[in-house]
Amino acid sequence: MASVKKIRKILVANRGEIAIRVMRTCKEMGIATVAVYSEADRSALHVRTADQAICVGPPPSRESYLVGAKIIDAAKRTGADAIHPGYGFLSENPNFVRMCEAAGITFIGPPASAMEAMGEKTRARANMIKAGVPVVPGSEPLASLEEGRAFAEKIGYPIMLKAAAGGGGKGMRKIEDPKDFESGFRAARSEALSAFGDDKVYIEKYLEKPHHVEIQVFADTHGHTIHLNERECSAQRRHQKVVEETPSPILTPQLRAAMGEVAVKAAKAVGYVGAGTVEFLVDAKRNFYFLEMNTRLQVEHPVTEWVTGIDLVAWQIKVAMGERLPILEPVQPNGHAIEVRIYAEDPATNFMPSPGKIRYLRVPGGPNVRDDSGVYAGYTVPNVYDPMISKLSVWAPTRAEAIERMRRALSEYVVKGITTNTRYLQAIMEHPEFRAGDYDTSFLPRNHEALLSKPNAHLEEIALIASVVYAAKRDEEKAKSVTIAASGDHGGISPWRLMRSAVRR
Amino acid sequence: MASVKKIRKILVANRGEIAIRVMRTCKEMGIATVAVYSEADRSALHVRTADQAICVGPPPSRESYLVGAKIIDAAKRTGADAIHPGYGFLSENPNFVRMCEAAGITFIGPPASAMEAMGEKTRARANMIKAGVPVVPGSEPLASLEEGRAFAEKIGYPIMLKAAAGGGGKGMRKIEDPKDFESGFRAARSEALSAFGDDKVYIEKYLEKPHHVEIQVFADTHGHTIHLNERECSAQRRHQKVVEETPSPILTPQLRAAMGEVAVKAAKAVGYVGAGTVEFLVDAKRNFYFLEMNTRLQVEHPVTEWVTGIDLVAWQIKVAMGERLPILEPVQPNGHAIEVRIYAEDPATNFMPSPGKIRYLRVPGGPNVRDDSGVYAGYTVPNVYDPMISKLSVWAPTRAEAIERMRRALSEYVVKGITTNTRYLQAIMEHPEFRAGDYDTSFLPRNHEALLSKPNAHLEEIALIASVVYAAKRDEEKAKSVTIAASGDHGGISPWRLMRSAVRR
Amino acid sequence: MRYYATLKGQKEPVVVDVEPLKDGRYALTLNGKRHEVDALALEHGAVSMVIDNESYSVEFEDHEDEVAVLVKGHVVRVDVADERRRRLRAATAAFSAEGKQTITAPMPGKVVKVLVKVGDEVKEGQGLVVVEAMKMENELKSPKAGKVVEITAKEGSAVEMNAKLVVVE
């Protein structure tokens, strides 16, 4: 089919850690890199990491990173022959894929048609049902209130009402009692209309405490599609993943094989090419249901890289060049990997973002620890983008050892100047439910208070001692400098008193 | 044999990166750690990393780190039940092992008897010959000049004269021509006498351009001894390893198996326990000869950890607790790993050490990169110890990819305030002979000039541009501040002139 | 020298007596026990403390009257005062305890929801306004029980950092 076309320069249409992640592989492959940046990102690490850098507009993404024409223009100006979209921004925008095609630039990702087939919820559901992929039991878009009520009765409460046209929680309503159906139906429709300009809603069975397990798939342009095992992503907060691991502690080899096969089927059904992820919900009885397909590289791809030894970004580039997948059989997972997402946020104040200047940064080292960071000491985390500053991942032969390694690595992470969630992540690693392995998507919200762990009495005493020594040392310094400056008469005012009024605010 | 005795607290009798390496594993195993430090090391990272820290004396090692009694005393004071010696310092001192035994403290390493059997050159040779291990062809200690001359004729020139009692290059002479034998013999004897108090010398065949290949061995207290493949360490300068990798590019599976078997035989012959390394010289015809055994953990152990997935320090501790080796079969190497040693030194000035304050530090991240560092930003590298500040290692599926990954990782390493050898290491990665794989111990000295690579014309132009912008910006800043400070009459002197005299020294 | 150190959230201070030792270390007495402390100040606000041979890498940040102590991943806030400062504070405590509280935007963002009306009685910790910033929704809470006397925040409007949103009295 497609012939091999050499890629010599890649424009990375993204920022932060993922832009740097992609550029690292480019460097290793001898491919030149182009960064694009908004005016808020002139000092960002991805600009410093790239071989070339082009400013694409003002800070808001919709005026810079999301403007396809500016990105294409930057690629043309620098002679980039390919664009890697990272995740987010333009990565799942089929129109942008077509713009690239029109400009003769290789888009490193799936074809526009595959994106469209998976991009819209009910269309994706319909495609998957047609392909024989299990989906959460549910209806077509509802023609009327009565049709909806009848369908809900049939599959049983609780149910979810969801907007057909969109995602992200908008137009979504959980209904537990039949008497709430009518009001919920009206509310969901009106929300859907205002969010997506389309008031169609449909019903899905509500799954109690599901696990979120996803399968990494990969397809080349020669008709080969394989899966690279799963990632367990049930540690979520507000639908945002916080911790990911592979293998999933709840999967048997049989279930892995079954889900992998279905994921490959899903990808093939839409003519997929490149790296993609098929997300499933797994219920308590270990039934699994298609949730959605992410038609791009995932944030959490490093855990898969750890246990397979594969550089997924290198594979993306090679597939885009028309190469064949180097392996066509499922890969046996080697050992265990865990990733945590380091956010500039304060868990204690309801996860309030904490942008600002990073005054000091020390990242963990030693065996089998990987830091994918988008920041550096002296960098100011801007307040206009995602607050994720780094992804920390570890590998070990077993899950128990990986957890201990992550605890050790987190204990080495020092970020000063802004608040991060490292202690919260540490508390997750220490939580018995996480350690036992069978945690579902309710784990983090259910244990919110427990995860805001407090220091013990010994550590409080250490803090008391430390703070008093800190005060005493400061008072001493001030006394010294005042004594030196004074050198004589001060009208009876002791230098100690002078000092103290200078110190205290 | 030995029953399992739980280790709860380990004193690490070392400093720098290896102390931190050991403590990282202890943390992951839930074992408390004690650091010892000299007065020059109060600010060292290993002190900050440990749970407890004891000062053991003045800066010179012989008054602190090398004083066994002080180390034992520190262990007793803190209730440590075991001592990990790292490498160097007391790690190969059989008397210290006996002191630990007498104090009831577990020494994490081999028994004193095994150290002694391997510690002295001719004794180790004799032991190995007895065990059927091939050694470099050579003589017993020479009784007379005539006996030596005859032996040299028999095995053929060039030959090496070596001191029987010692190592480290003292009392060592290469003789290429029979007419130089007599003078060389006298010189070697007199050097040996003054260095070791013993004038016995012996003859070894001189191997042309040998490869330095070593085998990692491991033995438990239950009579099991295995090997964990080889490390290629031929990139040496002044007998100091600079780059190490595994697998060795010159080993076939057959040669690996043969050398592994011999290494296990060598370890068994001396009743070895724990982690040890049997060093071999391999000649152009791929004959291999026992060189020496290092009865401790090696600096370069991370490359073995990368391709086996084993935490060698964890194994050391478990063996010291009396546990059995978890595997008894040779491990197939998975992929390829390379390590480089980052030194505070300036290759351009004959590798002059460059101690001083590290003003800024950024270590590489991303996939399959490991930094084992003993320093931090703001730390002053003291001038009394080894100038190695870090070990950087990488893993990739193939050697070619590992080299590219190392190049990428080195390009991310930023150390400001002191000079390091990162560019020199980069030049090694770029050298055709290294990339081809068949490099011997003459590789680094032979290519010294080439490895002091110069920037190309383009980079020089960039540096010119950068330095002029730097000067222009500085002049502008000064002009501004002078203008502000001036605010009026300056007797006709332009602020520009004021500025310039202030800036230039 | 005597200090009064109060852990955040606790009312009673712990009395700590500090005595500098000749070798540059300090002896501290608190809760009836004596501790010897070797404190080495490093760059960037870090201090390496060896307390009775136990080693702690401690980071400090000053916040108003408190110091935030970062130790073993935990942040502990402590208010440290000496005798004079303590008396001073007792004298001024009456003034600072109550009064109008202005809730401002902690960062630039967009007001997505106003949860109260002027005149509402609110409890301490009750949500007042939801602001979206960095792709996250953040609920700003009332710092005290009282009455809402002013609302500047408008749903859907962009706000600058430190912009006044709500006043509670």
Place this chain on the structure above:
Amino acid sequence: MRYYATLKGQKEPVVVDVEPLKDGRYALTLNGKRHEVDALALEHGAVSMVIDNESYSVEFEDHEDEVAVLVKGHVVRVDVADERRRRLRAATAAFSAEGKQTITAPMPGKVVKVLVKVGDEVKEGQGLVVVEAMKMENELKSPKAGKVVEITAKEGSAVEMNAKLVVVE
């Protein structure tokens, strides 16, 4: 503004004309080509430079009259002067070129070997003394051709940093 930039080891400077642009960038002309440079100074002496859309992370360290430019792993030393400074330097060049040169210990260590005697004629770059420090032997070389007029270094003795070892005239 015109600057004269000389690469270390080269005699002739490169003439560089600098013109600040309105947007904070600079236009530089050298070797007959114009370059547009956006230079953002970060902390710790790092500067992010975008030169004609090419991105360089550059680190600077001042050394006497030179600046050391660290770019892509290479250190390039450049002497940058303006017109006035250049004239000044030409005038004073006569004084600094020759004279006694004192070789001092670059760090604390031990003298392991003295390679010359008083009165020896030495070439530029010839080894004078071997000092051991940080477990390494370092040969100190003569900065000029001349005669050894004084030797303070003694084999086997410890030396402090900057201790005088040899004088060459």
